[in-house]
Amino acid sequence: MSIKKFIYFWLGGLVCCFLTMASAMVLSTSALRSMNAETLKDAGAVEMAHRLENGLLEERRMALLLHDTGDPAFSRKEKVLMEQSRSLIEELSMADRPAKDRPQVNDIFALFQEYRTGALSLPPQPLPAINKTADRLLAAVEKYREDKRAQMTETLARSKHLDTLVDRWSLGVIISVVLASGLGSVLLLRRIVRPARSLSQTATRFGEGETMARATVYFNDEMGLLSRSFNEMADNIAALHQERGHLIAALAHDLKNPLVLIGGAARRLKRKEAVAQNQLPLLDSIIGQTEAMEELIGELVETVRQEETPQPQEMTDVDLHELLKTLHARQAPLITSHRLHYEGSPCPVRGDASRLGRIATNLISNAVKYSAAGTPIHIRLQRQEDWGVLTVTDAGVGIPASEIPRLFEPFRRLEHTRSMAKGTGLGLFSARKIVSGHGGSISISSQLGTGTTVTVKLPLNHAPAPQPGHDHTAVTDPGDHRNS
Numbered sequence: 001m002s003i004k005k006f007i008y009f010w011l012g013g014l015v016c017c018f019l020t021m022a023s024a025m026v027l028s029t030s031a032l033r034s035m036n037a038e039t040l041k042d043a044g045a046v047e048m049a050h051r052l053e054n055g056l057l058e059e060r061r062m063a064l065l066l067h068d069t070g071d072p073a074f075s076r077k078e079k080v081l082m083e084q085s086r087s088l089i090e091e092l093s094m095a096d097r098p099a100k101d102r103p104q105v106n107d108i109f110a111l112f113q114e115y116r117t118g119a120l121s122l123p124p125q126p127l128p129a130i131n132k133t134a135d136r137l138l139a140a141v142e143k144y145r146e147d148k149r150a151q152m153t154e155t156l157a158r159s160k161h162l163d164t165l166v167d168r169w170s171l172g173v174i175i176s177v178v179l180a181s182g183l184g185s186v187l188l189l190r191r192i193v194r195p196a197r198s199l200s201q202t203a204t205r206f207g208e209g210e211t212m213a214r215a216t217v218y219f220n221d222e223m224g225l226l227s228r229s230f231n232e233m234a235d236n237i238a239a240l241h242q243e244r245g246h247l248i249a250a251l252a253h254d255l256k257n258p259l260v261l262i263g264g265a266a267r268r269l270k271r272k273e274a275v276a277q278n279q280l281p282l283l284d285s286i287i288g289q290t291e292a293m294e295e296l297i298g299e300l301v302e303t304v305r306q307e308e309t310p311q312p313q314e315m316t317d318v319d320l321h322e323l324l325k326t327l328h329a330r331q332a333p334l335i336t337s338h339r340l341h342y343e344g345s346p347c348p349v350r351g352d353a354s355r356l357g358r359i360a361t362n363l364i365s366n367a368v369k370y371s372a373a374g375t376p377i378h379i380r381l382q383r384q385e386d387w388g389v390l391t392v393t394d395a396g397v398g399i400p401a402s403e404i405p406r407l408f409e410p411f412r413r414l415e416h417t418r419s420m421a422k423g424t425g426l427g428l429f430s431a432r433k434i435v436s437g438h439g440g441s442i443s444i445s446s447q448l449g450t451g452t453t454v455t456v457k458l459p460l461n462h463a464p465a466p467q468p469g470h471d472h473t474a475v476t477d478p479g480d481h482r483n484s
Helices: 003-069 070-092 099-120 128-208 222-273 278-309 320-331 353-369 401-408 428-439
Strands: 314-318 339-344 348-351 374-383 388-395 441-447 449-461 474-477
Touching: 003 070, 003 099, 003 128, 003 222, 070 099, 099 128, 222 278, 314 320, 314 353, 320 339, 320 353, 320 374, 320 388, 348 353, 348 401, 348 449, 353 374, 353 388, 353 428, 353 449, 374 449, 401 428, 428 441, 428 449
Parallel strands: 339 374
Antiparallel strands: 314 348, 339 474, 374 388, 388 449, 441 449
16 A cells, blocks of 8 residues: 555544544534433423422312301412412423423323312302312322423433443543544554665665665555655666776776787887887886876776675784884885875774775875875874874975865866876775775865875774883884974
8 A cells, every 4th residue: 555545544544533523523522412402301391290299289178177167367368279289280280391201291281171160160069079089189290290200211311321321432532533643643653664774774875885785675656656666766876887897807907908018118228228218217217107097907907896796804913003113114215205194093994005005005005196296194093092093294385175085985076286296096985985985084174285195994803002111113205204
């Protein structure tokens, strides 16, 4: 199911729950209102029957006193009470009562008429006959009152039961809505956040050069389609990258063969005595140019090979201090244009010695290329907490701050230094890949016209720290005794 359909289904379910709860509330409220109205009518009928019963009993008492005393005052009171009872009977008869109550009300009305006629007739009927009629009337009123009271009690019970059902139903619907909202939110977040995070991490890895990184397709929905699109794009980029590598390798192979022949021919000509002395500089130039071209082609091929199929690094215990001392001893006699200084102390790391040496050689070569002859190049190695920190500092032309991040891109060279030295622009790119493979970092700080410092940080091998008096070396270019 797509995310769009899932959201529609989820929201539709919530809307249905709310509509059901609202409908139940409306219907229950209407039913309760009707029951309340019926209860009020029953309560009014009970009260009216009670008043009628009291009035009839009082009227009978007046009739008995009149019969015993013959006092006309009791006769007047009897008539007044009889009229009040008649008004109550008429009010009860004219009230809006259910159809089932009509027979009882009509019966009460008929009995009252019979009783009134007998009580007020001249000459009055015999007292036993009137009492008998009055007893039947009172019994009918009492039965009507008790029926209304029982009906009112039943209505109240039904109202309470309905109210309890509504409360339970509402609570159930609310719990269902809360659970559906929570579960739907969790599922929605799971279908969006997890694939989005995975895709973001994969894109980051892919952007950092891990061309085989692919996004995981979790669901067959919009995020799954986006992940598949990213994977297709990555496949296309990887295919183009591979084709570019094959093209570069083919060109390098085609270029290297004639260069080897040209360089070999120039060396053989130089060894022949028949070559004129004025031609030797030309041969030296040809040899130098072919060697430079072969070096550039070799560096280019090595970089392409590392990108396509990274070679496993031969990790061993390496003392950077010993490695750099050896490298300095080998480089210092060859670099006559600059004063090469090295200062360091033991720094045990776990790494590939040949590749770490390549990093140092590349940094020293860059410092030589982009600084004026006669200026010093300082190489320092020191321990900082759990890191071994190598810095190579020159007094060269410097680098604009905005250009520093771009130096680690492949084939990137600065415009204002292109004329200073030849190169492929792959040195720092390769150095960063090697340093990253060792779990370290590389950074550059520079000021225009002042110089540049490249800093390489590598994790120490947690070997025992050097004891006091341990080897601490400061080495300068042999034969150079000038202060730097």
